[in-house]
Amino acid sequence: MKFALSHIPDIRFGADEIDNLASHAKGLGAIEKVAVVMDSFLATSGLGKRVEDMLTAEALTVVTYSGFAGEPKLKHIQEATEIARGADLVIGIGGGSALDIAKIVACTAASGEDAMHYALAANPLPRNALKKIMIPTTAGTGSETSATNIFAGPEGKKLWIWGAESKADLVILDPALTVSLPATLTAWCGIDAFIHAFEASTNRNAHAAGKVFGHEAMRLIAATLAEAVKNPANLDARGKVLLGSCYAGVAIDNCGTAIAHNISHAMAGLAPIHHGLATALGFEVSLPWLADADTDDLNEAAKVIGLSRASEIPAFVTKLMDDCGVTRAIPAAFSKFTAADLATEMRATENQPMRRSTIRDVADADLDTFASSIMSMQKEG
Amino acid sequence: MKFALSHIPDIRFGADEIDNLASHAKGLGAIEKVAVVMDSFLATSGLGKRVEDMLTAEALTVVTYSGFAGEPKLKHIQEATEIARGADLVIGIGGGSALDIAKIVACTAASGEDAMHYALAANPLPRNALKKIMIPTTAGTGSETSATNIFAGPEGKKLWIWGAESKADLVILDPALTVSLPATLTAWCGIDAFIHAFEASTNRNAHAAGKVFGHEAMRLIAATLAEAVKNPANLDARGKVLLGSCYAGVAIDNCGTAIAHNISHAMAGLAPIHHGLATALGFEVSLPWLADADTDDLNEAAKVIGLSRASEIPAFVTKLMDDCGVTRAIPAAFSKFTAADLATEMRATENQPMRRSTIRDVADADLDTFASSIMSMQKEG
Numbered sequence: 001m002k003f004a005l006s007h008i009p010d011i012r013f014g015a016d017e018i019d020n021l022a023s024h025a026k027g028l029g030a031i032e033k034v035a036v037v038m039d040s041f042l043a044t045s046g047l048g049k050r051v052e053d054m055l056t057a058e059a060l061t062v063v064t065y066s067g068f069a070g071e072p073k074l075k076h077i078q079e080a081t082e083i084a085r086g087a088d089l090v091i092g093i094g095g096g097s098a099l100d101i102a103k104i105v106a107c108t109a110a111s112g113e114d115a116m117h118y119a120l121a122a123n124p125l126p127r128n129a130l131k132k133i134m135i136p137t138t139a140g141t142g143s144e145t146s147a148t149n150i151f152a153g154p155e156g157k158k159l160w161i162w163g164a165e166s167k168a169d170l171v172i173l174d175p176a177l178t179v180s181l182p183a184t185l186t187a188w189c190g191i192d193a194f195i196h197a198f199e200a201s202t203n204r205n206a207h208a209a210g211k212v213f214g215h216e217a218m219r220l221i222a223a224t225l226a227e228a229v230k231n232p233a234n235l236d237a238r239g240k241v242l243l244g245s246c247y248a249g250v251a252i253d254n255c256g257t258a259i260a261h262n263i264s265h266a267m268a269g270l271a272p273i274h275h276g277l278a279t280a281l282g283f284e285v286s287l288p289w290l291a292d293a294d295t296d297d298l299n300e301a302a303k304v305i306g307l308s309r310a311s312e313i314p315a316f317v318t319k320l321m322d323d324c325g326v327t328r329a330i331p332a333a334f335s336k337f338t339a340a341d342l343a344t345e346m347r348a349t350e351n352q353p354m355r356r357s358t359i360r361d362v363a364d365a366d367l368d369t370f371a372s373s374i375m376s377m378q379k380e381g
Numbered sequence: 382m383k384f385a386l387s388h389i390p391d392i393r394f395g396a397d398e399i400d401n402l403a404s405h406a407k408g409l410g411a412i413e414k415v416a417v418v419m420d421s422f423l424a425t426s427g428l429g430k431r432v433e434d435m436l437t438a439e440a441l442t443v444v445t446y447s448g449f450a451g452e453p454k455l456k457h458i459q460e461a462t463e464i465a466r467g468a469d470l471v472i473g474i475g476g477g478s479a480l481d482i483a484k485i486v487a488c489t490a491a492s493g494e495d496a497m498h499y500a501l502a503a504n505p506l507p508r509n510a511l512k513k514i515m516i517p518t519t520a521g522t523g524s525e526t527s528a529t530n531i532f533a534g535p536e537g538k539k540l541w542i543w544g545a546e547s548k549a550d551l552v553i554l555d556p557a558l559t560v561s562l563p564a565t566l567t568a569w570c571g572i573d574a575f576i577h578a579f580e581a582s583t584n585r586n587a588h589a590a591g592k593v594f595g596h597e598a599m600r601l602i603a604a605t606l607a608e609a610v611k612n613p614a615n616l617d618a619r620g621k622v623l624l625g626s627c628y629a630g631v632a633i634d635n636c637g638t639a640i641a642h643n644i645s646h647a648m649a650g651l652a653p654i655h656h657g658l659a660t661a662l663g664f665e666v667s668l669p670w671l672a673d674a675d676t677d678d679l680n681e682a683a684k685v686i687g688l689s690r691a692s693e694i695p696a697f698v699t700k701l702m703d704d705c706g707v708t709r710a711i712p713a714a715f716s717k718f719t720a721a722d723l724a725t726e727m728r729a730t731e732n733q734p735m736r737r738s739t740i741r742d743v744a745d746a747d748l749d750t751f752a753s754s755i756m757s758m759q760k761e762g
Binding site: 005 | 382384386388390391392393394395398410411441550592594621628723
């Protein structure tokens with residue numbers, strides 16, 4: 001046994017824990033100016049004012065950036081960096097996009113370098129990054145506990161910035177902030193988090209320490225996601241999915257993902273699709289093939305969710321997706337592509353790490369089969 | 382559900398992982414001078430030279446302090462602080478004493494203040510503490526992942542320094558460093574770690590996040606401790622006990638201990654006794670009474686170690702102690718005290734937090750019963 005477990009930030013969990021934001025901010029050191037990066041719909045929902053008010057009430061100077069929607073682009077990061085200059089602390093509030101922007105900005109605002117300076121590990125991140133508090137309001141990406149940050153570069157290509165320096169100092173998990181998430185997104189994000197936990201616990205990089213978090217995440221999400229979808233106001237269920245998503249973030253931060261994420265990223269390379277939905281669809285079409293590997297890790301994962309053996313996992317996941325009301329359909333924009341187009345994306349260089357980490361060797365023929373399954377799905381609209 | 386999980390450092394696990402010490406040290410930033418705090422028998426065993434050689438080979442300046450044995454005293458911390466002045470990094474290698482000294486020195490050497498300035502939370506720890514790498518060579522205290530540091534004050538009284546600033550940046554868990562630990566100490570320290578995990582998972586402060594670590598620690602230690610005692614060279618068993626001890630440290634860092642530690646600290650107040658042994662004895666005499674509480678947490682803990690219900694835990698622990706060859710005997714020095722003396726120590730102010738955190742209300746009569754059970758044990762020598 002040999003492993004590295006990357007550090008895990010302070011975590012504060014509880015309904016309305018965000019009310020203690022100012023004291024948490026001040027607990028991080030000599031903080032005077034705070035840059036808030038927040039989803040635009042959250043900023044206009046009243047949460048923006050609530051956050052600003054509670055910080056200014058404690059004599060903190062607050063600047064807010066919420067000029068983005070959907071996947072973060074380089075220009076969003078540049079705009080946010082301008083606003084954050086001179087801040088001591090960056091607070092990210094929202095989905096994975098808000099958190100990824102906030103985490104990158106904590107580095108770029110400290111060093112004065114452009115995000116492209118760090119993209120694809122071109123240069124190491126600065127050691128003096130600003131302090132960071134991350135507050136996820138969707139339960140899915142696990143960005144609050146990871147060192148990975150995704151954005152679209154100047155030509156629209158998906159880029160990443162990776163490094164421990166971008167990790168949060170403090171994570172606030174407040175289930176009350178997640179109750180307004182629509183059922184569809186709750187389901188897609190929650191299934192994505194389950195897949196993070198599952199893939200990190202069963203791929204070639206899986207290790208004992210990562211599995212502690214992956215397994216706990218699988219337990220929490222499998223037991224409560226359908227309830228969170230059906231009864232959005234159930235704070236207990238919301239909280240368990242949120243915590244599961246956070247632990248799943250720890251799991252992928254250490255052990256990464258596998259084939260379902262290869263398929264998901266490949267789909268995103270063809271046409272816009274929600275990451276959680278794409279990953280769920282990719283997971284379901286590849287899972288019977290994966291479960292045939294019948295490894296110890298797969299059987300252990302089966303037991304974690306109350307099953308007897310690996311071969312039972314595909315039916316379990318299909319039922320979970322059914323219980324969460326996930327429609328197996330892809331956006332209409334995919335109509336103009338073929339299964340061969342998707343298989344080509346699956347073979348793209350940037351998607352090979354997820355192919356290689358899969359516990360079974362993935363033959364080209366396997367990719368073709370998965371691509372056919374995906375592209376034969378119903379198209380929306 | 383509501384909880385705070387304190388941050389967890391980077392962890393590197395593996396046999397001979399210590400060989401990568403220099404690269405880990407340099408990974409923490411601009412490091413030029415390193416202060417090593419190491420148990421004296423380790424320093425003379427060859428490990429001291431090995432560590433110095435690998436650090437100086439990477440152009441690091443190394444100073445070493447190993448002028449202590451047994452429980453750390455104020456003067457040890459003062460001596461180590463003098464040596465560590467000007468260092469950028471403190472490396473603690475050894476049992477809980479070495480790690481506690483190292484963690485405190487990282488604060489005092491940075492601020493220039495005496496350890497007494499911080500004792501019993503008189504003043505907050507400095508925010509600019511030196512970087513810290515902790516390398517436990519016993520598997521028991523969990524000091525490598527905790528914010529608590531114990532030492533004897535100028536009048537010999539046990540004092541503590543607590544604060545997140547004293548926590549490690551990086552922990553190296555190298556099972557090869559633990560194979561020379563004598564069987565008796567392996568057993569005492571390992572049982573102590575099991576008790577950390579158990580008490581943190583079942584006391585009044587227990588919470589969902591702490592239990593993730595507490596339960597995993599209980600699983601690991603229960604399954605492998607007897608083997609580690611019997612076959613000291615079994616690196617797999619050694620590793621699992623070491624990892625379990627580390628996770629148990631996370632559990633107590635978040636949720637603290639309970640009655641077994643009240644009894645253990647009370648015993649130490651009367652006469653010198655190994656902390657692990659005292660805790661094991663205190664655990665066994667109070668466990669049947671505790672298990673009667675039959676709480677959900679206790680039943681969950683029972684299931685974690687393969688039992689059906691809480692009432693089966695005492696017999697399980699007695700068998701574990703038997704399998705590990707733990708003799709139920711106390712040092713001869715206890716002959717001059719009575720059960721009433723011990724019960725008085727149990728009621729001392731400094732031991733009340735552990736009494737209060739116990740899941741059952743602890744009546745004075747209960748303390749008397751535990752004290753009688755302990756003091757009626759065989760005396761050694």
